[in-house]
Amino acid sequence: MGSLRGAFRQLLWAFCRRRPSPVLYRELGHPRPPRASPADTNHRQRRRRNSGHRRGPRRVVLGAVRKLPHSPRARGPGHPLHRVRAQAGRVGARGRTPGRTRSAEGRVRGEAAPARERSDRRHGCPAQGASHRAQWICAGTPANFRGSRRIVTHAGTTEGLPSFSHGVHPEEHKGATESLPIERMPFVSHYVLPLAQHIGRPSKCIVRPGQHVQRGERIADPNGFVSTALHAPVTGTVEAVELRPHPNGKLAESIVIAIDAFASQEMQEPQKPEGGAGGPNGSSRIDGFVRRVQEAGIVGLGGAAFPSHVKLQVPEGKKVTTVVLNGCECEPYLTCDHRVMLEDADKVVRGMRLIMQQLGAAHGYIGVERNKSDAIETLRAALSQNDSQNDSQKGSIEIIALQVKYPQGAEKMLIDAVLHERVPAGGLPLDLEIVVHNVATASAIADMVENDTPLIERVITVTGDGVRRPANVVVPLGTPIAAVLEHCGGLKPEARQVILGGPMMGVAQKELDVPVVKGTSGILALTQPQRVVGEQPCIRCGRCLDACPMFLNPARLAQLVRNERAEGLLSHHVMSCFECASCSFVCPSHIPLVHLIRVGKAMARKVAVP
16 A cells, blocks of 8 residues: 555656656566656756756757856846857757757857856866856856866957967977077078979079079079069079979979088178069059069968968058057967067067058057067067157057967967957958068068068977977078988987977978978977877767867868768868867867868869869
């Protein structure tokens, strides 16, 4: 009798709660285990909410945001993130949502939203509470993760500093070289200068084997508008024009120069451009200052090596109101731009003035991350001194301190951080009347105007656990990286890998006879990693989505590449990826996402251009 009374109470409780009775399931022999009593149910629900359990509420309404009253992060209608535009939830068994409920950022452009970081319990991060449910949609999670792989999921002003949406925080590893002054490397016996040193068509060789050339003499002409000239870094004899290894891993036509040990290495008298010396806002904008920059061989020195004169030529029907200089240097290990801002701050400011004057821009900004506070102060002092000496200069320049985040140096991310404007998909900064240059590029332009010096050398950072003496070095273009490493004491016995550039976007080298080119920002020597983990299946954690600054779905792109679905890659905007490697950095399964995306971009090009 007592058992029947107990069963009746259980059925009555289940009816009131509108749930199936565990007693009835047990009596019928159903495999489902009995549920807990009502006394422990609330306790278990609280524990499940606070442990980051992935099961969400029963029903997901498109575009709605649920508020949990127990959460201090559940905002009211006045909060910028109260409403969202979309959210994706998959309905599973019993009407639940086993996957994370995702949403787009619903704040109005121009409104500041607090920056928060998302972490994951399964990867050693603190508990998220109910962030997998409505709180994750509304506001994110506390920024209390101190690991080396932090993911920023919302734009905002962490610690009062602006930044862009998404991104990652790799360890900086800049301490070995950030305080070392720039030193000059002695000349070596041979220099190899590939004709392809920039984006666009390679330069056209104008010298022949056996010809004697002077330091600074032009040895290759521009081969079209998106192309630049190339100059001899030393006085010597052209030994050969042949195929040599290129830093991108391919063979490229190169000019080999043997130095003349008995000749003076002074710069030769500069060659006047065909259109006249010109200058900013001169009589001929194309044949003057722009052509002079092109014939000086100046390209973007931040790593992309895009011809700088192209950005100085405003197309018809367009205008430029703002110039932004990139001083972020967000790649780990690299400090060459940092040292340029410290040692040549006045030249950086003068170069920016020349760029603004040429483009007719009224506003200028130099974005520098807050881990370079000494460079920020030096630039501000140089700017103040420059303004006091030239009261008639037009246009205002401001130094903006930014949050430390990768890849903040990308021009679209930098524009978002500094100006809070987003470049449209498939568009250019020029569509927003903005032009972006690198601080080292501005310094090279000032050097060209004041000293008639072409781009024949650049500052690079030689660092890493595998090099004996890290340094910031001025290296002539064409210097073999083996000679640069020898100047820095050579490689340690435990060195296993040499990368040209930074660890995120650099290119690993299999040979040490490849030369330094215009886009080389550093030489990184790494030792054997402490732990080698093979690729694992994707666990659908979504960390690559949260890290991607272009709001792409890297996991889906990788799946489409492996299935060889080129049309799907185009519809998922694979060409918008600029290969920053943030997705590969945060992937807990160690999937080579950026490599697969590179393959996918090649597949998409074949479909787009039959």
